[in-house]
Amino acid sequence: MALTTKWFGLLSNNRTSVTLSQTLALVVLLLSGTSVAGYLLELDALYRPIANGPATNPLTAVVGVLLAICLFSSIKKQPLLVMLCAYISLLLVSIRIVDVLFFTNNAKLLTLFIHDYTFEDQQGQTNIMGLNTALMLEAVAIATLCRLYRFRIASQLLSFSALSIPMTAITGYAYGVPSLFGEMSFITTTLGIILSLSALLANANQGIVRVLLSSHIASRVARAQMVGSYLFAFILGLLVVQSFMHSPIKSLISAFVVAVSWFVIALIGIGVLIQDRADRKRRLTERKQRQSENKDLLTQLLSRAAFSRKLQTAVTRQRRYQHALCFLVIDIDHFAIFNQKLGRQTGNELLKRIAKTLKTNCRETDILCRYGSEEFALLIEVKTPNGALVLAEKLRAAIEALQIEGVTETYGAVTVSIGCATLSNAISAETALSNAEKAMHNAKCSGRNQVVAYEAYS
Incomplete structure (x- = not known):
């Protein structure tokens, strides 16, 4: 089989x-x-x-x-x-x-x-x-x-x-x-x-x-049904025809057997085709559901859950090859005020523009996600912790330079506060991420629109 x-x-x-x-x-x-x-x-x-x-x-x-x-x-x-x-x-x-x-x-x-x-x-x-x-x-x-x-x-x-x-x-x-x-x-x-x-x-x-010809169970059943029904009708018809060897009805019986055989085959074929289309729709729905679980629908970045799964793989790789990993947590300054004054739709457009800017300035190997309502998290592989600060400053400047219609001409530049933390063998990934969050909050408390490393004040 x-x-x-x-x-x-x-x-x-x-x-x-x-x-x-x-x-x-x-x-x-x-x-x-x-x-x-x-x-x-x-x-x-x-x-x-x-x-x-x-x-x-x-x-x-x-x-x-x-x-x-x-x-x-x-x-x-x-x-x-x-x-x-x-x-x-x-x-x-x-x-x-x-x-x-x-x-x-x-x-x-x-x-x-x-x-x-x-x-x-x-x-x-x-x-x-x-x-x-x-x-x-x-x-x-x-x-x-x-x-x-x-x-x-x-x-x-x-x-x-x-x-x-x-x-x-x-x-x-x-x-x-x-x-x-x-x-x-x-x-x-x-x-x-x-x-x-x-x-x-x-x-x-x-x-x-x-x-x-598919290997799906429904296709295997349909093939067996087609072959089985045809052989059954053929053999049964042969036995019946033999008993009417010299009768004029012999031709009618033979034609009836042929018609029934092909009708059943056509019926099975149509049935399996309908079932396949239903299965394809179901699989498409399931795939979209999995994609929605892995991606944030608004920004098309990784979801927080998908980020956590990729984080485990990255940490395992870091432990094995001794790569330096750094977390960046990025928070949009005064985002609640933008939402309140400009409306949720404009706030969503703002999130999408910032997400696109972050993605454009990151490497394909970097892991970027929407971490909270107005927060983003980024895991990067660097040679030294200072490399993470350089990238963070690049991201901060790129966002500050954005010209967003209906926002920047009235309220000025959109800025972000970024916290950095290094992952070492001495601490877990969860702790390093928490440290980056603390650094980000420190950046906000220190005047916003800046990059702060956790090690700088810990």
């Missing part, structure tokens, strides 16, 4: 799925090429595997080659080749569909080896591209064009639709019901299944295919 899950997980990787899609395209190229070789070498078994049964028409083989080239080629590197082969395939198959609908015979004029299969028709052997084959190839061709033009969900739906046709033919061969496979030979049936799977895997990183 674990190995199967890992295998499906690899398939959901875009590069792996594209590689497998190209491999399947090569198999289609081989099967189509084998049929063409059968006509060249006059070996009936290469394009008509069942004696007196349906044959793979030359036009089917040619379109198979073209679509295999489409799926094997890279859309990014060879878009013109993909487009050309897809449109030619679409044109050839569309001509055949028009022939079926309007009882014309234009496709024969475009087909290689026309004398070979015209002779076979005269002998009563079926050798035409049936409507089921034409619809299957048409769906794959349009799916390829949808992938080229980035309509990936539409491409997947068309590929699923194409896959249902040869799978129905397989059921017809298993049940011995010619009406289910019509003029589709066993080689064409096999080619169609591989071709449709190749088209599906080319878009495996999106939509329902991505969901079904």
